[in-house]
Structures are given as structure tokens and as C-alpha cells.
Amino acid sequence: MKAFLKIILLKPLFNLLILLVFLMPKNNLGMAVIILTILIRLAILPLTKTITRQQALMQKLKPEMDKLKVEYKDNQQEMAKATMEFYKKHNISPFGSCLPMIVQLVILIVLYYVFRIGVTTERFDLLYSFTPRPDSINPNFLGIDLSKPDLWVLPIITGVLQFIQTWQMLPKGKISKDDPAGAMQKNMVYFFPIFTVMIARGFPAALPLYWSVSSIVSIIQQKSVLAQTDKINVREADKLLESGANIDEVVNIESTKQEIEKSTKKGVEITVRKRK
Secondary structure (H helix, E strand, C coil): CHHHHHHHHHHHHHHHHHHHHHHCHHHEHHHHHHHHHHHHHHHCHHHHHHHHHHHHHHHHHHHHHHHHHHHCCCCHHHHHHHHHHHHHHCCCCCCCCHHHHHHHHHHHHHHHHHHHHHCCCCCHHHCCCCCCCCCCCECEECCEECCCECCCHHHHHHHHHHHHHHHHCCCCCCCCCCCHHHHHHHHHHHHHHHHHHHHHCCCECHHHHHHHHHHHHHHHHHHHHHHHHHCCCHHHHHHHHHCCCCHHHHHHHHHHHHHHHHHHHHHHHHHHHHHC
16 A cells, blocks of 8 residues: 555655745745645545535535434434435435545545655655756745644634634534534534644644645635535435435536526616606
């Protein structure tokens, strides 16, 4: 497995990092890490976008899910069966969010090794023959040495951004005491950022920089997806899902309808004003 990950992830990411360092002014590692982060996020965008849309749709469907929990609260077997039918009806995978999390975790682990060996010119033996080689690598970024652990600035920034990212996806409304999953999700809003700060303090500062930029991209993406799904009519979405459409198609169709309705309404207002 290590050899496999080295071939398909570690060497390509290492070579891309060194190429970006070569292209940056003064061979600055920090700017290279930021560009590398954006490129990675763009590469996994289709995967994360679909899952974010599923999570946003689940927020809208939460009242229906709560009704099931009340209806079958004394029969766990029927509750499990009804829940799976509920997921099937709405074309939602209960384990769908695991895949992007696993992908991002694997990338994070590989990047730890990339940044550990990629902040100096000592491991250029991992470079492809066509990758340009900078004479030196400048690890200083905004006064921080990215080749060494940063105990405060970047870890705290990473933790704050992680809090915003997690809080953004928290279900709206009051969480019931009978909803252990919701309660756990709410606790994770506070626990995970603290855990992130503690972990980031032990890694080369290049890794929390990557983590911070990645969180910023996620926050922007989540905000866009939540804005799209917030006005979706659940009943109309159900009809589209039952007809075989996937979640991305549903959001695109509903968003297009909203834009048409908005444009039509605006046109009517302009016409009325002219008549006056």
C-alpha cells in the first residue's frame, strides 16, 4: 500500500510542489502550498460538491426524519427499516460523506510526508526527469518557517476556520434530546477545532497552512451550495429524485427554475412601473 500511495500520490504531489516552488517569486514555499491547495480542491470539487449538496438537502428533510423517530421510537427495528426507505426515497446515501472525508484524510497524510521532505533540496531524487529543480527553497512565509512546527498562529487560524466550516453545516433549529446524532454533530463543532489545533502544532507549519486554505475553500463552497439548496421545494425535489434524477441534477433544475421565476417577476415589476 505504501509503494502504491508513493507512486500515485506522494511523488506526483511532491513534483507538483517543487514545480510550483520553482515558479514562485524567490522560490517561496508558502505561495506554492497555497496554489497546490487550490489545485487539489479543484481536483476533488465534483466529489465534495455532491456530498455537500446531500448534506444540505438532509437539513431540509430533517423535520420528516424527526417524525419517523417519533413514530418508531419504541421499535428500533422498524425505525431502521423506515430510515433506509427514507434514504432510498430521497436518493441519499447515509455513508456518502465518508468517501470525501477518507480521500481528504489520505491526501492530508501524504502531504505530511511531502512537506516533511519537500522543504529542502535534499530529496530531489524523487523528482521526475522533466521537473525543473530550484536552486533553493524559501520556507519563510509571513514570518513563519514552514519547515518547522508553528505552535500558535497557523494552528489557531486552522482551528477557527475548522469551527466555521463545521458550524456552517450544523442543522438549523433546536436539536432534540432524543437525537444523539444531532447532539454529537453539535459537540463536534467545538471538539474538532480544538483537536485540529493540537494536531497542527506537531506538524511542519506548511501542513496547517494547507489545512487553513482548504478550509477557506470549503467554507466558500458550502456557502454557495447552501444558498442553492435553501430555496429548493422539498416536494418538487422528491418528484425529480423519484424520476431518476441525482442530487446535482435536482439542484441545477431547481436553481434554474428559481432564476427564471426571479427574472419573470422582475420583468412584471418593470412593466407595471412603465404603465404607471
